[in-house]
Amino acid sequence: MPRERFPRQSLGVMYNTLKEARVLLVGAGGIGCELLKDLVKSGFGEIHIIDLDTIDLSNLNRQFLFRHEHIKQSKAQVAKEVAQKFDPRTKLVAHHANIKDEQYSVEWFSSFKIVFNALDNIDARRHVNRMCLAADVPLIESGTTGFNGSVQVIKKSKTACYDCKPKQIPKSFPVCTVRSTPSQPIHTIVWAKSYLLPELFGVSEDQAAEVDSSTDSENAEEIKKLKEESQQLRKLRESMGSDDFAQKVFDQVFRRDVERLLSMDDYWKNKKAPTPLSHEVFATGAEDVDTSISQTDQRVWTIPETFVVFKDSLARLSKRLAQEKAQAEKNGLPEPVIEFDKDDDGTLDFVTAAANLWSAAFAIEPKSKFDTKQMAGNIIPAIATTNAMIAALCVLQAYKVIKGELGRTREIFLQRANMVGDSSDLPNPECTVCSRTMGRVQIDLEKATVKELVETLKSDLGYGTDFNVNIESPQVIVYDYMEAEDDEEAAEKRLGMKLSEFEVKAGTSLIVHDDDGDEPRVDLQLFVEKNGTEEGMPAVKMVQKDNARLEIPRKARTLAATTNGVDSIEASTEEQAPAAAGNKRKRGPEDDTASGTPAKKIQQSKSGRKDDAITLEDDGQDEGAIVLD
Ligand SMILES: Nc1ncnc2c1ncn2[C@@H]1O[C@H](COP(=O)(O)OP(=O)(O)OP(=O)(O)O)[C@@H](O)[C@H]1O
Numbered sequence: 085m086p087r088e089r090f091p092r093q094s095l096g097v098m099y100n101t102l103k104e105a106r107v108l109l110v111g112a113g114g115i116g117c118e119l120l121k122d123l124v125k126s127g128f129g130e131i132h133i134i135d136l137d138t139i140d141l142s143n144l145n146r147q148f149l150f151r152h153e154h155i156k157q158s159k160a161q162v163a164k165e166v167a168q169k170f171d172p173r174t175k176l177v178a179h180h181a182n183i184k185d186e187q188y189s190v191e192w193f194s195s196f197k198i199v200f201n202a203l204d205n206i207d208a209r210r211h212v213n214r215m216c217l218a219a220d221v222p223l224i225e226s227g228t229t230g231f232n233g234s235v236q237v238i239k240k241s242k243t244a245c246y247d248c249k250p251k252q253i254p255k256s257f258p259v260c261t262v263r264s265t266p267s268q269p270i271h272t273i274v275w276a277k278s279y280l281l282p283e284l285f286g287v288s289e290d291q292a293a294e295v296d297s298s299t300d301s302e303n304a305e306e307i308k309k310l311k312e313e314s315q316q317l318r319k320l321r322e323s324m325g326s327d328d329f330a331q332k333v334f335d336q337v338f339r340r341d342v343e344r345l346l347s348m349d350d351y352w353k354n355k356k357a358p359t360p361l362s363h364e365v366f367a368t369g370a371e372d373v374d375t376s377i378s379q380t381d382q383r384v385w386t387i388p389e390t391f392v393v394f395k396d397s398l399a400r401l402s403k404r405l406a407q408e409k410a411q412a413e414k415n416g417l418p419e420p421v422i423e424f425d426k427d428d429d430g431t432l433d434f435v436t437a438a439a440n441l442w443s444a445a446f447a448i449e450p451k452s453k454f455d456t457k458q459m460a461g462n463i464i465p466a467i468a469t470t471n472a473m474i475a476a477l478c479v480l481q482a483y484k485v486i487k488g489e490l491g492r493t494r495e496i497f498l499q500r501a502n503m504v505g506d507s508s509d510l511p512n513p514e515c516t517v518c519s520r521t522m523g524r525v526q527i528d529l530e531k532a533t534v535k536e537l538v539e540t541l542k543s544d545l546g547y548g549t550d551f552n553v554n555i556e557s558p559q560v561i562v563y564d565y566m567e568a569e570d571d572e573e574a575a576e577k578r579l580g581m582k583l584s585e586f587e588v589k590a591g592t593s594l595i596v597h598d599d600d601g602d603e604p605r606v607d608l609q610l611f612v613e614k615n616g617t618e619e620g621m622p623a624v625k626m627v628q629k630d631n632a633r634l635e636i637p638r639k640a641r642t643l644a645a646t647t648n649g650v651d652s653i654e655a656s657t658e659e660q661a662p663a664a665a666g667n668k669r670k671r672g673p674e675d676d677t678a679s680g681t682p683a684k685k686i687q688q689s690k691s692g693r694k695d696d697a698i699t700l701e702d703d704g705q706d707e708g709a710i711v712l713d
Pocket residue numbers: 110111112113114115116134135136137142143159181182183184202203204205208466
């Protein structure tokens with residue numbers, strides 16, 4: 085039986101489109117390897133694979149395109165070579181690179197029929213989301229965490245984008261629990277990672293999302309005391325690098341701070357009181373321990389071993405920070421910080437040792453470096469079968485996109501045995517990412533001035549006088565129409581400045597914010613591309629799609645315009661995202677699922693079949709129905 089039978093049956097005449105389709109797969113990790121195999125086997129014509137990473141031993145348990153001999157080689161390249169054997173007719177192209185590199189422009193994205201995200205971090209997901217919106221290319225976004233997973237189809241103006249819904253905020257612990265009354269290993273790990281490490285190596289007043297410092301009348305007094313302790317610790321930073329730095333930190337944190345806690349008698353009436361640690365006692369036996377003990381990660385370190393790793397990692401991090409500071413000063417860059425990274429041995433050693441010392445003071449069970457890594461990195465083991473199911477669901481959604489049936493695409497949530505498919509959400513009209521109009525502008529970066537950009541916006545796109553232009557990230561004002569009112573000379577000077585002086589370059593995203601009194605336009609996001617060097621080319625030139633002028637709707641009309649575009653998608657008020665996305669909000673965990681919380685979504689599901697085990701909910705009738713083998 086030919087392999088094409090089922091895709092043919094599913095796609096009907098559109099099967100030819102699939103065979104010619106040029107698609108992009110971003111990420112060749114857990115989901116990516118599965119998805120690449122599925123895409124090749126389903127007959128997609130040309131597949132580009134991009135991944136910045138090389139193969140690691142820890143990938144082999146679930147990234148089945150990779151074998152032991154591939155370790156240290158490019159994921160994209162090996163994935164391509166191995167998947168090619170599944171079907172030599174498929175054109176495969178590998179890119180060993182970061183998808184955020186400027187060469188992967190909006191224009192490049194627009195050369196694909198579909199983009200598949202198989203990533204592991206929010207930052208890259210957000211980037212691809214924006215690029216696909218700008219290029220008006222459908223994006224199939226996916227993610228898994230353990231047994232849970234999700235798939236979402238994103239298409240500008242038709243369905244919700246990745247940023248339409250606020251992302252889940254990681255679980256936080258009250259500051260008093262982690263700093264004054266820890267009772268579980270996770271409390272002391274969060275303390276070491278989100279309090280002690282940033283206090284010593286972070287920026288002033290850094291407060292990690294995992295620690296909740298909100299005050300109520302009960303803990304106000306204690307929080308005040310904790311603030312004083314933090315200040316004392318900050319003072320200690322001045323002696324960072326000196327021989328007695330580790331002892332000073334140890335005495336302050338594990339002895340004096342604990343003594344202060346102990347003096348609060350009321351605290352310990354119903355709880356086990358902590359024991360202040362003595363540097364002298366803990367140092368006993370440490371001289372016989374080699375610092376290489378930090379490489380032992382499967383068993384819990386003894387007390388002298390923990391003490392040695394604490395001192396050694398503190399010294400390593402202090403040295404690293406000093407070097408980075410010197411470098412930053414030389415280059416006029418802001419003060420560097422050291423942040424926790426589960427894959428950075430220096431910070432992981434420090435967090436493991438400090439957490440275990442904190443645990444020693446509170447008689448809490450210590451943890452091995454391996455366990456600490458899992459807990460501090462919020463690591464939920466990746467499950468190969470979840471990845472396989474999610475990858476297959478991505479392909480089924482891609483079939484609908486190929487058939488032009490965006491209205492029938494589904495947002496799918498997988499939670500253990502349950503799978504729920506809901507109609508794709510509508511775009512959130514408040515979403516600051518996808519409610520923007522997106523366009524491209526070619527700029528001669530050697531010549532173009534702010535004035536030329538401003539004039540082009542007026543003449544080519546119909547802007548009036550009242551608008552601003554900012555670089556999106558890091559935020560820089562390029563043009564502010566109000567400046568002329570406050571300081572005419574400065575405004576004139578700015579207009580004459582070259583855009584390159586604001587560090588505008590290929591790949592920069594410019595936001596044009598209209599302030600036109602009655603009916604301002606929605607924000608315009610312009611992606612900068614390098615101008616060609618042909619004779620007579622203007623220094624700033626809007627890129628026209630299909631030879632049509634870019635239309636930027638007025639704000640008042642955005643909602644209607646968006647809703648009109650999706651007549652076949654059911655509107656459901658309770659499913660509209662409640663809050664404006666894209667506003668300042670806390671970042672979710674790095675290793676998140678594709679969107680929202682599957683559990684919550686299941687409860688809200690229109691199907692209402694919360695407890696049913698559903699194989700695949702699809703309203704397809706006979707013709708072109710998805711065939712599941
Ligand atoms: N900006 C990016 N550009 C290109 N590829 C990226 C980018 N960010 C992440 N990736 C890739 O996405 C893939 C995600 O795969 P996965 O979630 O299985 O993670 P992993 O790194 O392979 O595994 P683990 O996180 O468990 O070590 C990785 O191969 C990673 O290199």
